[in-house]
Amino acid sequence: MGSRIDGSTYADILSGPAPNESGPPAVYVHLPFCQSRCLSCDHITTVTHDSTEIDRYLDDLERELALVTGHIGQGQTLSQLYIGGGTPNYLNDPQLLRLADLLEQSFRIDDATDTTIEINPRRSSASQLQLLRGLGFRSIKLEVRDLDPGVQKALGKSNSFAVLEDVFRNARDVGFETIGMDLVYGLPTQSLQSIRTTLAGIVELGPDRLNCYAYARQPEMFRHQHAIDSPSLPSLADRLIMFNSIVDAMEQAGYVWVGLDSFSRQDDALVSAQQERRLAHNWMGYNAHGSNTLLGFGASSISEVGGACVQNHRDINDWHSAIERDELPVRAGVQLSERGMQHRQAVNGLLTNMELEGALEPGEGEESIKALQTLHDQGYLQRSDGGISITPEGRYLLHHVAGNSALDLNWSNGW
Numbered sequence: 568m569g570s571r572i573d574g575s576t577y578a579d580i581l582s583g584p585a586p587n588e589s590g591p592p593a594v595y596v597h598l599p600f601c602q603s604r605c606l607s608c609d610h611i612t613t614v615t616h617d618s619t620e621i622d623r624y625l626d627d628l629e630r631e632l633a634l635v636t637g638h639i640g641q642g643q644t645l646s647q648l649y650i651g652g653g654t655p656n657y658l659n660d661p662q663l664l665r666l667a668d669l670l671e672q673s674f675r676i677d678d679a680t681d682t683t684i685e686i687n688p689r690r691s692s693a694s695q696l697q698l699l700r701g702l703g704f705r706s707i708k709l710e711v712r713d714l715d716p717g718v719q720k721a722l723g724k725s726n727s728f729a730v731l732e733d734v735f736r737n738a739r740d741v742g743f744e745t746i747g748m749d750l751v752y753g754l755p756t757q758s759l760q761s762i763r764t765t766l767a768g769i770v771e772l773g774p775d776r777l778n779c780y781a782y783a784r785q786p787e788m789f790r791h792q793h794a795i796d797s798p799s800l801p802s803l804a805d806r807l808i809m810f811n812s813i814v815d816a817m818e819q820a821g822y823v824w825v826g827l828d829s830f831s832r833q834d835d836a837l838v839s840a841q842q843e844r845r846l847a848h849n850w851m852g853y854n855a856h857g858s859n860t861l862l863g864f865g866a867s868s869i870s871e872v873g874g875a876c877v878q879n880h881r882d883i884n885d886w887h888s889a890i891e892r893d894e895l896p897v898r899a900g901v902q903l904s905e906r907g908m909q910h911r912q913a914v915n916g917l918l919t920n921m922e923l924e925g926a927l928e929p930g931e932g933e934e935s936i937k938a939l940q941t942l943h944d945q946g947y948l949q950r951s952d953g954g955i956s957i958t959p960e961g962r963y964l965l966h967h968v969a970g971n972s973a974l975d976l977n978w979s980n981g982w
Contacts, residue, residue, distance in 0.1 A: 569902065570901065570902050571899070571901055571902075572875055572877065572897075572900040572901065572902045573896035573897055573900070574889070574894050574895040574896070576875075576900075577870075577872075577875065577877050577895055577897050577900060578638060578870055578895055578904070580873055580875050580902075581635060581638035581639050581872065581926070582639075583590075583640045583727065583873070583953040584873075585872050585873025585874070585875075586638075586639045586643075586860055586872055586873070587639075587643075587796070588859075588860075588873065589858055589859035589860050590646065590856075590857075590858055590860075591643065591644045591646040591680075591756070591847060591856075591858060592643060592645060592646065592648035592858055592860035592861065592862050593645065593648075593649070593851070593856070593858045593860065593861045593862070594645055594647065594648050594649070594674065594853070594861075594862050594863075594864065595645050595649045595650075595651065595851055595862070595863045595864070595868055595869065596628070596648075596649070596650050596651070596666075596670070596863075596864045597611070597651055597652065597653065597659075597863070597864070597865035597866060597867055597868040597879075598624070598650065598651070598652045598653045598654075598655045598658065598666075598865065598868050598957070599611050599612045599613055599624075599652060599653040599865065599867065599883060600612065600613060600614075600615055600620075600624070600654060600657050600658070601613070601614050601615075601652070601653055601657060601687075601960075602614065602616070602654065602657055602690070603723070611653075611866060612652060612653040612654075613883060616621055618662075620704055621658060621662055623658075623887070624865075624883070624887075625662060625665055625666060625669070627886070627887055627890040627891065628666075628669065628864060628865060629669050629704070630891070630893075631668075631864050631865070631890050631895075631896065632669060632672075632673040632864060633673075634890075634893065634895055635665075635673075635895070636673050636674075639862075641672075641673060641674075641828070642673075642674065642675050643674055643675065644674070644675040644676075644677060644679075644680070645674050645675065645676055645680045646679075646680065646681065646854075646856040646858040647680065647681040647682075647683075647851070647854060647856055647858065648674075648676060648680055648683070649681075649682075649683045649684075649851040650666075650681045650685065650704075650816060651685050651851070653682050654687045654690065654710070655685050655686065655687075655697060655931065656684070656685075656686040656687060656690050656691055656699070657687070657690060658787070660698055663698060663699070663702065664698075664702070667702040669705065674689045675945060676703060680791055681705070681854065681855075681856060682703055682704045682705050682706065683704065683705075683706040683708055683747075684699060684704045684706075684707055684708070685707075685708045685709075685710055685747075685934070686699075686707050686708070686709060686710070686734075687709075687710055687927060688709050688710075688726055688730055688731055688734040689726060689730060690710065690767070691734050691737075691965050692737075693737040693740075693741075696734075696738055696741050696743070697741045698738050699742060699976070700741045704743075705745065705941055706744060706745035706746070706747065707738060707743055707745075707746055707747070708733070708741060708746075708747040708748070708749070708776075708778075709733070709734065709746070709747065709748045709749070710722065710749060710751075711726050711749060711773075712749055712750070712751045712754065713721035713750070713751060713754055713757065713765055713767055714726065714728060714731075714764070714765040714768045714769070715757070715761040715762075715764060717756050717761065717909065718754050718755070718756050718757050718765075719728060720762055720798075721754070721755040721756045721799065722754065722755070722840055728768055731772055732770075732772065733876060735772050735773070735774075736760045737934070742938070744775075745775045745835075746774050746776075747773050747774055747776040747777070747778065747779075748769065748774040748776070748777050748778070749777075749778050749779075750765065750766075750769065750777055750778070750779045750813065751779075751780060751781070751782050751785075752779065752780075752781055752782065752801075752806055752809040752813065753781045753782040753801050753805075753806040753809070754782050754800075754801075754808060755799035755801060756794060756799050756801055757801055758805075759808055759809060759812060762809045762812055762813065763812060763816070764917050765974055766812070766813060766816040766817070767816075770816065770817075770820045775831065775832050775835060776829065776830070776831045776832075776835065776837070777817065777822070777829065777830045777831075777844065778829045778852060779809070779810070779813055779827065779828045779829065779830070780828055780966070781806050781966075782800075787801045788802070796853075802981055810963065810966075811963060813965070814866075817830040818830075821833065823835070823838045823841075824962075825837045825841055825846070825853055826841070826846060826848065826918070826919050827918060827962065827965055827966035827977070828855050828966045829852065829853055836855040837854075839855070840854075840855035840958075841854075841919075841920065843933070844852045844922075845857060845920075846919045846920050846921045847915075847919060848870045848915055848919045849861050849871065850863070850871075850919065851957070853919065858874050858914075859871065860873075861967065862877075863877075863879060864879075865879065865886070866879055866880060866881060866882070866883045866886040866896075867879055867880070867881045867886075874902060874903040874904075874905070874907070874908040875900060875901070875902045875903070876900060876903075877897045877898075877899070877900030877901075878897070878898050878899055878900065879896045879897060879898060880896050880897075880898045881898060884939060885898070893954070906977055914939070917939075917948075917955060917956075917957065918957075919960065921956060921957045922954065922955065922957070923954045923955045923957040924955070925952045939955065942965070943955075946958060946960055946961065947960070947961030947964060947965045948961060
């Protein structure tokens, strides 16, 4: 279904027609810096109090942007720009200004570009929000995870409701169009009652979007997660009940269930996209632009170009070393065949728009067919005259399956 690729192969792909075949690309920039680490963190990040370390990172980010645009050309209009972390707003004002300048030198960002930056509300002042809005970001996403004080204590976090109210008010005042939040369920000490209390607080705050996902403890990859007491984690049955409560609470508050695990206000672009069967998904989440090209920059970032998926080095030092050798910092990647790509797009379409017209035929996509057949046998999918659709029960349960087998459903194994 696919073959492995390296930095040299990826360079050839970038120099070919693929980056321009699916309309304006999306760009993701990873800023892996935090002031402190949340015990449940599952992002590639580092704790630093040295501003020069961030400056060096921006230096090499500039070099990586030059390497990629040297292949695809400068000034391409972007469909989406997403800045994630880490804690992007841990950067000071001059560093944020420099980041925006680097991106504007490399790409064209216009009024149609979906621009989002993740922020830690505890580091978000009114003046910083005004700066971010002035730099062209139209959306912010608050990294909160849970509002219950006991759960936050177990994670090493502290986000008071009063602080969040202040951030929401300031963000609305300076003109952000979309405010998003994350809600993670299955966290240590979390209970059905604490989830309900958190949901009441979220509804009161009134975010435009809420993204939900189940916590998966991975201490083999994120060593700091060893500090989380495993017996304090809710069971699978508890997590399923929590998710059902999330769906009920958000729909009762007037939000629309988008895809498998997100909720949006009724006037949100994602809702229209879902109703019109054009909702799309990439590594940053759901979107309405549908671009098949994603360019990732920074340590651990993901790129998708022309049937190829590559990941940059996860280790920051390895990423620096590759960049300073004038090499694309590719850790690993896979190139799908044309048939494999068709199957991947079909499965992703099913997981975003809840149905798939037609049927997948045997061929190179046997892995996809096998995965779909397994989901059908488990009652998550149903066949109809028009194709395949997700059952009502499947919509409640499938996000657990999809989250645990993303490589089976999206890309070849082995990378």
